[in-house]
Amino acid sequence: MKKFLLRFNWISFLSTLALVAIGALVLASAGAARDSAVMAAKWKEMLWTAAFGLVLYFVLAFVDYRTVLNWLSVPSYMFSLILLVAVLAVGTAKFGGRRWLWFFQPSEISKLCIIAFLAQLFGGGEERFRGQYGFRGLLVAAVAAGVPCMLILLEPDLGTALTLIPAVLVMLLSAGVWRKGLVALLAVGCIGVAALLGAVHEAERPGVSPERRAAILRYVPLRSHQVSRVKTFLFPETDQMDSGYNLRQATMTIGSGGLMGKGYRRGESIRRRLLPPMGIMNDFIFCVWAEEMGYLKGSLVLLALFALLSVSTAWTAVVASDGRGRLVALGMATLVFAHVYVNIGMSIGLVPITGLPLPFLSLGRTFLVTVLCGLGLVQSVSLHREEKQ
Amino acid sequence: MKTDAPISAIVSFWLLTALFVVGFAALAVRLKEEQVDFAADHLRDMDSQSFRQVQTTGLRGRIFDRRGIPLAVNRLSRSIIVNPEAYRAKKKGETTETLLMAAVSELVPVIGRAPSVGENGIRRHLRQALARPLVVWRDVSDEELARFSERSLDFPGFDCAADAERLYPQGSVAAHLIGRVGRDRFPLASGDEKMNFVDKELCGREGLELQYDDYLRGMPGRERLLVDARGFASSRSVVVEPRNGFDLKLTIDLQLQRVAERQLRGWKGACVALDPRDGAVRVLASAPTFDPNDCVPIFRTEVYERYAKDPDKPLLNRATAGTYAPGSTYKPITALAGLRTGHSASEAYECIGAYEIGEMRIRCTRTWGHGELDLAHALRESCNPYFCALGVSSGTNAMVAVSRMFALGARTGIDFPTDAAGVVPDAAWKAAHSADPKWRLGDLAQMSIGQGQLLVTPLQMARVAAALGTGVMAVPHLNASLSPSLAPLPVPADHLAAVRRGMRLVVDGGTGKLAGEGVDAHVIGKTGTAQVGMGANLRKNTWFIAYAEPTATSRTQEPLAVAMIVENGESGGGTTAPMVAAVLRAFYNGEDER
Numbered sequence: 006m007k008k009f010l011l012r013f014n015w016i017s018f019l020s021t022l023a024l025v026a027i028g029a030l031v032l033a034s035a036g037a038a039r040d041s042a043v044m045a046a047k048w049k050e051m052l053w054t055a056a057f058g059l060v061l062y063f064v065l066a067f068v069d070y071r072t073v074l075n076w077l078s079v080p081s082y083m084f085s086l087i088l089l090v091a092v093l094a095v096g097t098a099k100f101g102g103r104r105w106l107w108f109f110q111p112s113e114i115s116k117l118c119i120i121a122f123l124a125q126l127f128g129g130g131e132e133r134f135r136g137q138y139g140f141r142g143l144l145v146a147a148v149a150a151g152v153p154c155m156l157i158l159l160e161p162d163l164g165t166a167l168t169l170i171p172a173v174l175v176m177l178l179s180a181g182v183w184r185k186g187l188v189a190l191l192a193v194g195c196i197g198v199a200a201l202l203g204a205v206h207e208a209e210r211p212g213v214s215p216e217r218r219a220a221i222l223r224y225v226p227l228r229s230h231q232v233s234r235v236k237t238f239l240f241p242e243t244d245q246m247d248s249g250y251n252l253r254q255a256t257m258t259i260g261s262g263g264l265m266g267k268g269y270r271r272g273e274s275i276r277r278r279l280l281p282p283m284g285i286m287n288d289f290i291f292c293v294w295a296e297e298m299g300y301l302k303g304s305l306v307l308l309a310l311f312a313l314l315s316v317s318t319a320w321t322a323v324v325a326s327d328g329r330g331r332l333v334a335l336g337m338a339t340l341v342f343a344h345v346y347v348n349i350g351m352s353i354g355l356v357p358i359t360g361l362p363l364p365f366l367s368l369g370r371t372f373l374v375t376v377l378c379g380l381g382l383v384q385s386v387s388l389h390r391e392e393k394q
Numbered sequence: 395m396k397t398d399a400p401i402s403a404i405v406s407f408w409l410l411t412a413l414f415v416v417g418f419a420a421l422a423v424r425l426k427e428e429q430v431d432f433a434a435d436h437l438r439d440m441d442s443q444s445f446r447q448v449q450t451t452g453l454r455g456r457i458f459d460r461r462g463i464p465l466a467v468n469r470l471s472r473s474i475i476v477n478p479e480a481y482r483a484k485k486k487g488e489t490t491e492t493l494l495m496a497a498v499s500e501l502v503p504v505i506g507r508a509p510s511v512g513e514n515g516i517r518r519h520l521r522q523a524l525a526r527p528l529v530v531w532r533d534v535s536d537e538e539l540a541r542f543s544e545r546s547l548d549f550p551g552f553d554c555a556a557d558a559e560r561l562y563p564q565g566s567v568a569a570h571l572i573g574r575v576g577r578d579r580f581p582l583a584s585g586d587e588k589m590n591f592v593d594k595e596l597c598g599r600e601g602l603e604l605q606y607d608d609y610l611r612g613m614p615g616r617e618r619l620l621v622d623a624r625g626f627a628s629s630r631s632v633v634v635e636p637r638n639g640f641d642l643k644l645t646i647d648l649q650l651q652r653v654a655e656r657q658l659r660g661w662k663g664a665c666v667a668l669d670p671r672d673g674a675v676r677v678l679a680s681a682p683t684f685d686p687n688d689c690v691p692i693f694r695t696e697v698y699e700r701y702a703k704d705p706d707k708p709l710l711n712r713a714t715a716g717t718y719a720p721g722s723t724y725k726p727i728t729a730l731a732g733l734r735t736g737h738s739a740s741e742a743y744e745c746i747g748a749y750e751i752g753e754m755r756i757r758c759t760r761t762w763g764h765g766e767l768d769l770a771h772a773l774r775e776s777c778n779p780y781f782c783a784l785g786v787s788s789g790t791n792a793m794v795a796v797s798r799m800f801a802l803g804a805r806t807g808i809d810f811p812t813d814a815a816g817v818v819p820d821a822a823w824k825a826a827h828s829a830d831p832k833w834r835l836g837d838l839a840q841m842s843i844g845q846g847q848l849l850v851t852p853l854q855m856a857r858v859a860a861a862l863g864t865g866v867m868a869v870p871h872l873n874a875s876l877s878p879s880l881a882p883l884p885v886p887a888d889h890l891a892a893v894r895r896g897m898r899l900v901v902d903g904g905t906g907k908l909a910g911e912g913v914d915a916h917v918i919g920k921t922g923t924a925q926v927g928m929g930a931n932l933r934k935n936t937w938f939i940a941y942a943e944p945t946a947t948s949r950t951q952e953p954l955a956v957a958m959i960v961e962n963g964e965s966g967g968g969t970t971a972p973m974v975a976a977v978l979r980a981f982y983n984g985e986d987e988r
C-alpha cells in the first residue's frame with residue numbers, strides 16, 4: 006500500500022480532479038445563462054461522465070499497462086479505424102462535420118488508440134519490430150498515424166488531425182525513429198505551412214484583385230472556411246462576419262474579464278449572445294471562465310493546472326520502466342498540451358480558429374472519457390514501474 | 395541505414411517541458427495583454443455592443459383659445475406593433491425577415507387592411523432598428539383592434555401599443571393659425587452618449603405649431619436597451635423620462651374666429667381682429683381654409699397635391715402672408731400726412747369727379763364730383779380727388795414717414811411664422827423694382843388713395859385700425875402669456891381726433907354705414923375698394939377696417955380693431971362692411987352667429 010501511495014502520480018491525479026471540478030463549475034454557469042433546461046443540466050451530465058471516466062481511469066491504472074497494451078493496443082487501433090470508416094458511412098452530421106456515431110465521436114477515441122498503438126510499436130512491445138526504426142520504421146509510423154488522420158480529415162475535423170501530429174512527432178522523436186528523415190519531414194512540413202500561410206496572405210492581402218485572389222487560392226489545398234479562418238488569423242483587424250467576428254467576440258469576452266473577473270455566474274457573453282451559442286459551451290468555454298474569473302483567479306489558475314498536469318504526465322516518462330510506458334506518457338502529455346494551447350490560443354489570436362475542445366471544460370463526453378482513460382494508462386505506467394537501483 | 399538510439403527519458407522530459415513552458419508562457423502573456431492591459435477597452439467595446447440608446451418623446455403640448463377651448467390636442471392612437479425578437483430565426487434556412495413577413499401576411503385578413511408598413515419598410519426596420527418594436531398597423535380602429543385581440547395569441551410578438559396623434563377638434567376653424575404637424579427625428583445635439591435610435595416625434599410644419607414647436611414639443615427622454623450580439627433587445631430601462639411639452643394659451647377668441655370664418659365662407663379673403671390696447675390677436679382668419687386633421691397621421695401626397703393645386707390656394711394664410719393694395723382704407727394715413735405738412739382738417743377742396751396729374755386721370759367714385767369737402771367728409775365719402783391732391787401736396791417724404799409710423803412695409807413682429815412686410819414705395823423702391831424707374835407724381839397720387847405699388851397685409855391694416863383708435867402701436871401677438879410691446883404713435887392727438895371724426899362719419903351714414911348696423915358699440919371705420927388687374931381681369935378687393943369701443947350695455951368692455959378683406963367683392967361698403975358688422979355684433983351683442 007505504501008508502495009502504491011508513493012508510486013501514484015498525485016500531482017497528475019489531483020490536477021485532473023481540480024480540472025474536472027472547474028469543468029463542472031464553468032458548465033453550470035454557462036448552462037444557466039442559456040434559457041434551456043437541457044443546457045442548464047449539462048454540468049451534471051458531465052460530472053457523471055467524469056465519474057464513469059474516473060472508474061475507467063482507476064481500472065486502467067491498476068492493471069499493468071504492459072498487459073493493456075499487449076492485449077488492447079492493436080485491436081483497439083483496428084477497431085478505431087473501423088469506427089472512423091463507419092462514421093463516414095453512417096455518422097450523424099452536426100455543426101458542419103460528420104463526426105458522430107450514435108452517442109460518441111470516434112475521432113476522439115482514435116486519439117488515444119493511435120498513441121497506444123504507436124507506443125506498442127515503437128516502445129519495444131512488438132518483438133518482430135524491435136530495433137528496426139530506420140526508414141522502414143518511419144514508413145510504418147506514417148501509415149499507422151496517417152490512415153486514421155486521413156479518415157479524420159475526411160469528416161472533416163482538421164483540428165483533431167492537427168493535434169495528433171505533435172503527439173506523434175514527439176513519440177517518434179523520442180523513440181529514435183530515423184531522426185534525420187523525421188527532421189527533414191518536419192522541415193518540409195514547416196515550409197509547407199509557411200508556404201500555405203504565405204499564399205493565403207498574398208491572396209487575401211488588401212488591394213488584391215479578385216482574379217488574382219482566385220488564381221492563388223486555386224493552388225491552396227484548403228476549404229473556403231479554412232481560408233477565411235487563416236485570413237482572420239493573419240489579418241485579425243479585417244472585419245469579417247464569420248470567423249473574424251468570432252475571434253473579436255472571443256477576445257473581447259476574455260479581455261472584459263480583467264484582472265479579477267466579473268464574478269462566477271456574472272458573465273455577460275452568453276446572456277447577451279455575444280458569442281455563438283453553439284460554440285460557447287464547446288470550443289469557446291474558456292472565454293466564459295476567463296470572463297467570470299478574470300486573469301488571476303481564472304486564466305492563470307487554469308493554465309497552472311494544465312501545466313501541472315502536462316508536466317507531471319511527462320515526468321512519468323522519466324520514471325517509466327520501459328519504452329512503451331515512456332511513449333504513452335509523452336504522447337498523452339503532448340496531446341493534452343496541444344489541445345490546451347490550440348483551444349485557448351485560438352480565442353486570443355495565437356492560432357487560427359479551429360474547432361477543438363478544451364480538456365475537462367468543453368462539453369463532449371467522448372473526449373472527456375478518452376482523456377481520463379489516457380491519463381489512467383499513464384498512471385498505470387507510474388504505478389507499475391520497477392524501482393531503479 | 396543506421397538506427398538511431400532512443401533519446402533518453404530524462405532528455406525527452408526536459409525538452410518537452412521546455413516546449414510546454416514556452417507554450418503556457420505565451421498563453422499567459424497574451425492573456426495578460428488582453429485581460430490586464432486592454433481590459434478597459436474590451437469592457438467598453440462590450441458595453442457599446444450591448445447597449446443601445448433610444449431617444450423617446452413626450453406628449454406634445456396642447457393649444458387653447460383665450461377661454462380654454464381646445465384648438466389642438468392629442469388623441470390616443472392605437473397601433474399594432476411587433477417585437478422582432480419573437481421572430482428570431484431558429485432553424486437553418488429561416489430568417490427573421492421571412493418569418494415576420496409570413497406572420498404579417500397571415501394577420502392581414504384578420505385586421506382587414508393592408509399594413510401601414512411595406513415590405514421594404516420591414517426590411518429596413520430589421521436592418522436598422524432590430525432592437526425596437528415595429529409599427530405594423532398605425533392608428534387602428536376599435537373594430538380592427540377587437541379583431542386583432544381575438545387572435546393575438548396566435549401571433550406571438552404582436553401587441554397593441556398606444557401612441558399620441560394630433561387632433562384638431564375644431565376642424566378647419568383657425569386652420570391657418572394653428573398650422574399643421576409632421577413627424578421627424580430630432581437627435582439631441584448635445585450629450586456625451588450617442589443615440590442609436592431616435593423616435594420620430596410630432597413637429598410643427600406651419601403656423602403656431604411651427605412657431606412654438608420647441609415649447610410644445612417638450613424634452614425627449616432616454617432609454618437604454620440591452621441587446622444581444624444579433625441586435626435583438628433583451629431588456630429595456632428608462633434612463634430619463636421624457637418631459638411633456640407645454641400647453642399654449644392663445645389670445646384668440648374662438649367664438650369670434652368662427653363668426654369671421656363663417657362670414658368669409660364662400661369667399662377668398664381674410665379677417666384680423668386685435669385688442670387695440672395691447673395687440674392681442676382675437677381673430678386671424680383666412681378663407682378658403684383646410685382641415686389640419688388631413689395631415690394626421692401623415693399628410694398624404696394626394697391630399698397635399700389637392701390643396702396645393704387648388705387655384706384658390708387654401709393653404710395660403712391670407713391674413714399674414716397675403717399682400718394687397720389697401721385701397722381707400724389707406725386714406726386715414728394720407729390724411730395724417732396732410733395734417734402733418736400743415737394742411738387743416740377744415741380746409742375745403744372742390745371735387746369735380748376726377749383728379750388729373752400729368753397724363754393721369756384718377757376718377758372719383760361719384761363721377762360728377764362731391765363738390766366742396768373738408769377732411770371729415772372726404773373720408774366719409776372716400777373722395778379720391780381730395781386725397782390725391784392732399785397726398786401730392788404733402789409730398790412723398792411725409793407720406794412714407796406716416797406710413798412707417800404705422801409700421802407699413804415692415805414685418806409686424808407677430809409671433810407667427812408668416813409675417814409679410816408689404817411695400818411702401820418711394821423713389822428708391824421704384825428705381826429698384828419697377829420697369830419705369832422714375833418716381834412720378836402720378837405714383838404719389840395713386841399711393842394717396844391706397845393704390846399703385848402700395849401693398850399691405852390684413853394684419854397690418856388691423857394694426858393701423860387699432861393705432862388710429864388708440865394712438866398706440868402695439869406689436870400683435872397670439873401667445874396669451876407674452877407681455878405686450880407698446881409704443882405711442884408719434885401723431886398729435888388733434889390730428890388723430892380729426893381723422894377719427896371722419897371715420898365716424900363713414901359708419902354714420904357714409905360709405906361704411908352697414909358696418910355699424912345693429913352693433914352695440916361705437917364704431918369708426920373706413921371702407922376700401924382696391925382695383926387690381928386691367929380690362930377683363932379687373933377685380934376689386936374690398937376692404938373694411940374698423941375700430942370699436944363698447945357702450946355701457948355692451949356684452950364686453952374691450953375695444954376691438956378689425957381689418958377684413960374680401961377678394962373680388964363688389965365694394966368695401968357693400969360687401970365687407972356688413973361682414974365686419976356681423977363680427978362686431980358677435981363680439982359686443984353676444985349674438986350667436988353660429
